[in-house]
Amino acid sequence: AQKITQTQPGMFVQEKEAVTLDCTYDTSDPSYGLFWYKQPSSGEMIFLIYQGSYDQQNATEGRYSLNFQKARKSANLVISASQLGDSAMYFCAMRGPGSARQLTFGSGTQLTVLP
Amino acid sequence: GAGVSQTPSNKVTEKGKYVELRCDPISGHTALYWYRQSLGQGPEFLIYFQGTGAADDSGLPNDRFFAVRPEGSVSTLKIQRTERGDSAVYLCASSSVGGEETQYFGPGTRLLVL
Numbered sequence: 001a002q003k004i005t006q007t008q009p010g011m012f013v014q015e016k017e018a019v020t021l022d023c024t025y026d027t028s029d030p031s032y033g034l035f036w037y038k039q040p041s042s043g044e045m046i047f048l049i050y051q052g053s054y055d056q057q058n059a060t061e062g063r064y065s066l067n068f069q070k071a072r073k074s075a076n077l078v079i080s081a082s083q084l085g086d087s088a089m090y091f092c093a094m095r096g097p098g099s100a101r102q103l104t105f106g107s108g109t110q111l112t113v114l115p
Numbered sequence: 116g117a118g119v120s121q122t123p124s125n126k127v128t129e130k131g132k133y134v135e136l137r138c139d140p141i142s143g144h145t146a147l148y149w150y151r152q153s154l155g156q157g158p159e160f161l162i163y164f165q166g167t168g169a170a171d172d173s174g175l176p177n178d179r180f181f182a183v184r185p186e187g188s189v190s191t192l193k194i195q196r197t198e199r200g201d202s203a204v205y206l207c208a209s210s211s212v213g214g215e216e217t218q219y220f221g222p223g224t225r226l227l228v229l
Binding site for chain 2: 004033035037042043044045046047050052091093095100101102103104105106107108
């Protein structure tokens with residue numbers, strides 16, 4: 001069975017600084033996809049970034065980048081130049097293995113950006 | 116374009132009652148997913164539709180839960196004989212098939228069973 005682990009229940013970062021949110025995963029299948037979602041207090045899950053298991057380069061989307069270390073089975077999210085609006089719950093998720101399409105989510109990290 | 120919509124946004128019901136939750140996916144998305152999110156946890160998969168058929172219903176907790184998607188677009192999650200433990204946010208997501216297949220979520224329905 002697949003498993004996603006997020007070991008940081010809560011994180012604080014000063015505005016304009018960078019922050020790394022940790023995510024490790026467990027799967028025996030070589031084909032999988034990794035996602036990060038943001039969930040503000042309003043409740044909607046907002047897609048941030050995707051990394052495929054066969055992608056050679058780390059994914060980037062604006063201020064978001066994914067530090068993908070396949071051998072260590074980690075997919076950490078890096079947010080650069082934090083903004084107050086980044087305060088939210090962040091979830092790491094994995095699709096797979098193989099042809100399975102549902103996402104398995106971690107328990108999330110609550111990020112608070114301090115002014 | 117329009118995102119995933121879900122109705123109602125909030126539903127309060129009494130134990131033992133029947134409820135229906137509706138999801139309208141992004142136009143053109145053939146894949147539709149239901150998840151359940153309990154307080155303080157990540158979403159948990161319930162069921163996945165590809166077109167009109169349920170391709171994977173392995174996440175449904177018991178036979179009180181059922182979902183349909185008769186025309187391959189709107190889906191309804193049905194819960195019979197609701198229990199207090201069914202209280203949660205029910206999230207719907209949709210995706211196209213192929214490529215990254217990123218799932219885009221709706222705002223959810225907050226269900227409270229008294």
